[in-house]
Amino acid sequence: MEDNRNFMIAIALTMAILLGYTYFYDAPLQKEAEQARQEQRAAEAKEKGEELPDFGSAENISEGASRHTQDGGMSMAIDRNDALHNSPRISIVSNHLKGSIALKGGRIDDLTLSDYKETLDEDSKDVALLNPTGTDQAYFVDFNWGINGAKGPDADSVWTADNVVLEAGGEVTLTWDNGEGLLFSRTIGLDQDYMFSVTQKVTNRMDVPVKVAQYGRIVRKGRPGGMSLYILHEGPMWSLDEGIEEFTYSNLEDLGRTEKNTAKSTDGGWVGITDKYWLVALIPDSKKEFSAEIYRRGDGANETFYANYFHNWTALPAGDSYEEKSRLFAGAKRVSLLDHYTETQNVKLLNYAIDWGMFDFLTKPIFYLLEFLYNFSGNFGVAILLLTAIVKLALFPIANKGYKSMNKMKILQPKMQALKEKCGDDKAKLQKATMELYKKEKVNPVTGCLPIFLQFPVFFALYKVLYVTIDMRHAPFFGWIKDLSAPDTMLVTNLFGLIPWEPTGFLALGILPIFMGFTMWLQMQMNPSSGDPLQRKIMLFMPIIFTFMLSQFSVGLVIYWTFSNILGILQQWVLMRRQEQIPAIEKAD
Numbered sequence: 001m002e003d004n005r006n007f008m009i010a011i012a013l014t015m016a017i018l019l020g021y022t023y024f025y026d027a028p029l030q031k032e033a034e035q036a037r038q039e040q041r042a043a044e045a046k047e048k049g050e051e052l053p054d055f056g057s058a059e060n061i062s063e064g065a066s067r068h069t070q071d072g073g074m075s076m077a078i079d080r081n082d083a084l085h086n087s088p089r090i091s092i093v094s095n096h097l098k099g100s101i102a103l104k105g106g107r108i109d110d111l112t113l114s115d116y117k118e119t120l121d122e123d124s125k126d127v128a129l130l131n132p133t134g135t136d137q138a139y140f141v142d143f144n145w146g147i148n149g150a151k152g153p154d155a156d157s158v159w160t161a162d163n164v165v166l167e168a169g170g171e172v173t174l175t176w177d178n179g180e181g182l183l184f185s186r187t188i189g190l191d192q193d194y195m196f197s198v199t200q201k202v203t204n205r206m207d208v209p210v211k212v213a214q215y216g217r218i219v220r221k222g223r224p225g226g227m228s229l230y231i232l233h234e235g236p237m238w239s240l241d242e243g244i245e246e247f248t249y250s251n252l253e254d255l256g257r258t259e260k261n262t263a264k265s266t267d268g269g270w271v272g273i274t275d276k277y278w279l280v281a282l283i284p285d286s287k288k289e290f291s292a293e294i295y296r297r298g299d300g301a302n303e304t305f306y307a308n309y310f311h312n313w314t315a316l317p318a319g320d321s322y323e324e325k326s327r328l329f330a331g332a333k334r335v336s337l338l339d340h341y342t343e344t345q346n347v348k349l350l351n352y353a354i355d356w357g358m359f360d361f362l363t364k365p366i367f368y369l370l371e372f373l374y375n376f377s378g379n380f381g382v383a384i385l386l387l388t389a390i391v392k393l394a395l396f397p398i399a400n401k402g403y404k405s406m407n408k409m410k411i412l413q414p415k416m417q418a419l420k421e422k423c424g425d426d427k428a429k430l431q432k433a434t435m436e437l438y439k440k441e442k443v444n445p446v447t448g449c450l451p452i453f454l455q456f457p458v459f460f461a462l463y464k465v466l467y468v469t470i471d472m473r474h475a476p477f478f479g480w481i482k483d484l485s486a487p488d489t490m491l492v493t494n495l496f497g498l499i500p501w502e503p504t505g506f507l508a509l510g511i512l513p514i515f516m517g518f519t520m521w522l523q524m525q526m527n528p529s530s531g532d533p534l535q536r537k538i539m540l541f542m543p544i545i546f547t548f549m550l551s552q553f554s555v556g557l558v559i560y561w562t563f564s565n566i567l568g569i570l571q572q573w574v575l576m577r578r579q580e581q582i583p584a585i586e587k588a589d
């Protein structure tokens with residue numbers, strides 16, 4: 001009892017010391033440090049002359065997707081077509097993009113992807129990538145200037161254009177005069193794909209100098225719809241001096257209402273927001289240092305995400321001009337295209353906007369091999385079959401050894417059963433006798449598992465490729481298979497569409513996963529059975545478990561696994577036919 005009392009007193013004293021240290025010593029130090037940081041930021045702001053605009057402020061969002069009314073309510077979002085008529089516009093026309101640039105604010109806020117449909121339906125709309133402010137899913141790009149000493153353009157400034165259409169390979173120049181002696185111009189170009197070039201210029205015709213800082217920002221209201229899995233990143237990200245860094249929407253929500261993720265880059269890079277198949281990325285001049293920031297503002301229906309960059313302040317003397325160049329990628333994450341921009345236009349790690357994962361050393365080669373086979377065959381489904389055959393051929397020496405080991409195990413089954421009868425319940429004796437038998441007959445039971453285990457890395461890499469690369473999206477095979485990246489749609493649970501019901505989850509059981517389960521069961525029947533009754537029951541349920549599990553996966557993955565099983569069955573059958581009979585084994589004493 002005395003020991004317990006002393007123990008409790010010791011705990012109380014320890015807690016008192018810790019609390020006293022925190023309150024009387026550590027807290028004042030933290031307060032002084034925070035005050036010093038605030039003074040340092042104030043000094044830096046004074047040295048710069050003025051901070052850049054708050055990208056998340058109401059005046060910068062202007063006609064935002066949803067705004068508070070005077071009575072404290074929330075204004076309703078408007079239709080996309082109605083929002084497009086709120087500003088005069090310049091049309092964007094190319095083989096891969098269509099949309100417009102708003103002259104009010106000079107924003108790129110209307111882009112649709114001509115090559116991609118939302119669904120497989122014949123009347124499906126083109127994928128809308130960027131949407132104007134005022135809509136329920138506002139998503140736009142804004143290039144502008146921070147100005148110290150004069151008025152600069154804002155969200156309500158109406159620019160003048162020298163053309164009514166921006167075509168692929170062409171340019172259009174926007175101009176705006178602040179009426180006080182500053183003239184702004186913005187020349188926007190578009191290549192044959194998804195890369196915009198933006199050249200901003202400001203001319204000081206006043207009698208006094210000003211400070212200017214060029215910036216770009218991506219503003220997105222809300223989060224993308226659909227289910228997102230842990231194997232794929234969707235959300236803001238950047239590629240700076242330290243490489244790729246990703247920020248999930250939930251991470252930004254936890255960050256708080258006033259905090260920001262910030263970093264500097266001295267060697268080029270980009271900052272953007274990525275979806276599963278689409279990317280919007282700002283690419284500043286790689287020869288100049290810039291700062292990047294990613295953060296979230298607002299809650300609920302007013303939740304908005306920002307991905308911005310800005311250059312340092314630059315003094316602009318009276319009578320001089322200053323120019324900054326940057327680029328914008330807004331389009332589909334085609335592997336070949338991102339590789340092209342990364343290698344030929346020096347956009348650092350843009351090809352890693354595709355989430356290849358930590359096993360990219362395997363995932364990327366699998367994709368490039370699939371792409372080669374597709375170019376050869378003209379069909380990604382056929383390419384998957386050819387890939388399966390290549391994998392089987394590459395693993396043939398090891399698989400052949402494994403299948404031989406399994407066949408020997410099958411021949412040894414009578415002898416092993418005799419050992420079990422002889423040893424009875426003495427498990428130690430049975431294990432020792434079994435190992436001696438394996439050693440005598442030169443059989444390694446682990447070798448038989450190698451054919452399956454060696455396929456799992458390829459299986460995972462193919463799963464990743466089918467899930468993250470747009471090349472597989474809506475890629476058809478034969479018959480009812482119209483999208484290799486989606487689960488099988490020929491469902492037995494609704495009698496192949498005869499019943500007006502759309503099963504979900506594990507009830508969405510397609511015909512191809514069932515056939516895959518059958519081939520898996522058939523292959524297991526050719527293997528030696530385990531002597532353990534419980535293990536036999538577990539193995540009996542494995543094909544059923546895999547059938548329901550793979551029914552949720554991409555049908556391309558089911559094709560790979562099914563064809564791999566078929567090739568394995570054929571290989572094992574041939575080996576069983578050709579293998580010489582193991583000499584008769586004497587019964588154990």
